[in-house]
Amino acid sequence: MAKYIFFSGKGGVGKTTMACATAVYLALSGNKTLIVTTDPASNLADVFEQEIGHKVTPIKGVGVIYPQGTAHESPLHAMEIDPDEATREYKEGIIGPLREIMPDDVIASIEENLSGACTTEMASFDRFIDFMGTADEYDVVIFDTAPTGHTIRLLELPVDWSKHIEESAEGSGQTCLGPVRSIQGSKEKYDRAISLLRDPAETNFIFVMRPEELSLYETIRASRELAAIGINTGEIIINGIYPEEACEVDFFKKKFLVQQDVIKETEKLIDRPKRYMLLRDNEVKGIEALKDVAEELFHEVSAHGSKKMSFSGRSDPSRRSASDLTGESSSSFLDSPIKSGNDGQWTRKTDIDHLWLPHDKQTKALFFTGKGGVGKTTVSCITALHMADKGFKTLLVTTDPAAHIGEVLGKKVGTEPSEITDNLYAVMIDQETAFREYKEKVLNDARGKYSEDMLSAMEEELNSPCIEEMAAFEKFAQFIESRDYDLLVFDTAPTGHTLRLLDLPFDYARQMEIMVDASSGSSVTGNITKERFGKIIDMLRDSSRTVFTLVLYPESTPIEESYRAMIDLKKAGVETQLVIANMVLPEKVCTNDFFRSRRNMQIHYLNKINDKFKLPVAIYPLMDEEIKGIEQLRSVSMELGHR
């Protein structure tokens, strides 16, 4: 058995559940097991139903073989790497010893310089690598990784960095991470991590996916990217398969058949061992539920066509009977008088339209954010088309690396804005293209101005991974600044990534202050940049010019992640204005216990959303098929009550 097991896959595919179930299973089979999450929006604590946090914590309820049941004897430990905490520790490691001997303003200037996006990446990664090198006290270490794109980058970093370090050693001797001689030690650490990652005897890479086309392509793309850096995918878990028996209504039968097609395609396209997991009628929480999942994962050679009614007896009877909705018979889902507790009110679609209207002919930016798989792209497309149809010149910008926006719009979307239909334009920000363009632009500006020696020095600096982030942000900033449109609709990348992206202007503004400060004369260019980022910050914070909407589906994980996103945005001075609860099961199609139980679970969470966010909530129903093309988008928009 491999010592390191990685669970990868887009957000919302059930990666954490699978990782936790595997951890419980291995721990109960007598292995000293550690599960670590590197996801900035982790929900390990929710699944284990106990506080974990940024420290190795024994998990209760697994150590049954010890009569005392003392916590530290548990064979299972868990840790949630908190990027902020990791950064603080990393910074303190550098600054701590200097505090006594350096003047305050010097300490402050070092500290500010360590507050960039670079340091955060570096610090989290460092923590992550630590668990790969020195975890001798465990038989197995399981990583519940961050969503695919981020993970890949995380894993590519050692390759990039050690290359960057080598190149820099020959050049200026400086890198973005610190001077070569002080990170030579780290290079060995990274190299060791890479060789462990590449050795299938040491590391097993498991991809979790949903039986959905998008998820399949995402998985193929991600495993190819990994293969390119020498890491091979071990297994595939197809999770969330509709049980055939529960799909007697056309609505679900349709979805079931679509899933089965995707499963067949997956079998054809991915030549890896596969495990099949059925959708459950309730969420997985607590050790007992995890054991149950592990049972299905490891003991049943579950073919996807399995006749087993796997959901029976798993529903929570209290919830089923607590249904306050049975007996409803309204024909349209949107008219359903869903109760939201005593005080809150569900917002009708017409109420949210005013949020999207630009004021005083100023360009307005609408951000749709949320974890992967919540339907951000579809929601952004519906909104953008709706507003374009109303006569506003609208640009739809996607920063999601796995953009399937072209598919939804039924027209190819490139890296330059192109017209989709009257008043509607779309563009995709591709990180790699942006990086290439940024590098070219800087070098072109420099040609003729600087010497060849200087140019090669610049090129070397530009190859640092930190510049990649900056390049994507630069592109993003260009659209934010654009005044060619009435509305800018951003279908953003998954939450954590977006926040980092949005945090950049703040970091850069700080960075600019330092730089303006550092140069002997006054730096004119520096001041211009500072002013520019200042303007972007002002716009993002102005609720009449920018609207942040959280898109989620009513389950624990997306709620927790979105909530954290809202708090993080608040910290950056940005107020969230709307929650869209997507993929809500229409009542009329929930005709059996399985789906009634799922719907009750959703309603439980809709109420929770109301209590927790204290924001207007718009409800979007689950669709019976994927939306493709303008006409379909329009008819959905009508159904939603947009006018």
Added chain:
Amino acid sequence: MKVRIYDPAMCCSSGMCGPDLDPALVKMNDAVLSLKKQGVEVERYNLAQQPKDFMDNKLVAELLHKNGKKALPVVMVNGELFKTGEYPSYENLCKALDIEPLKQGRPMTLI
């Protein structure tokens, strides 16, 4: 011949990591490249990355204590303090090192 430059806290030595180039840093980088071509040993220390080196140098540490971060950059030529609070020009460095400034093939920023 040895030049030591103690830079303020920066992301990287050439000022390339920020969204804009700081002309003072670019000029310094030009000078460093030229000096290296002429066989001068140049060492740069970045406060953000090598704070310990600042403390290990008694003179630099004293300057920092007395004047705070305004003391930076500190430039030393052959072990002696040459400039504090701003970067010296290439020509002045050459004078201090007692070498002829490069006439041709000199890395130079044209702005």
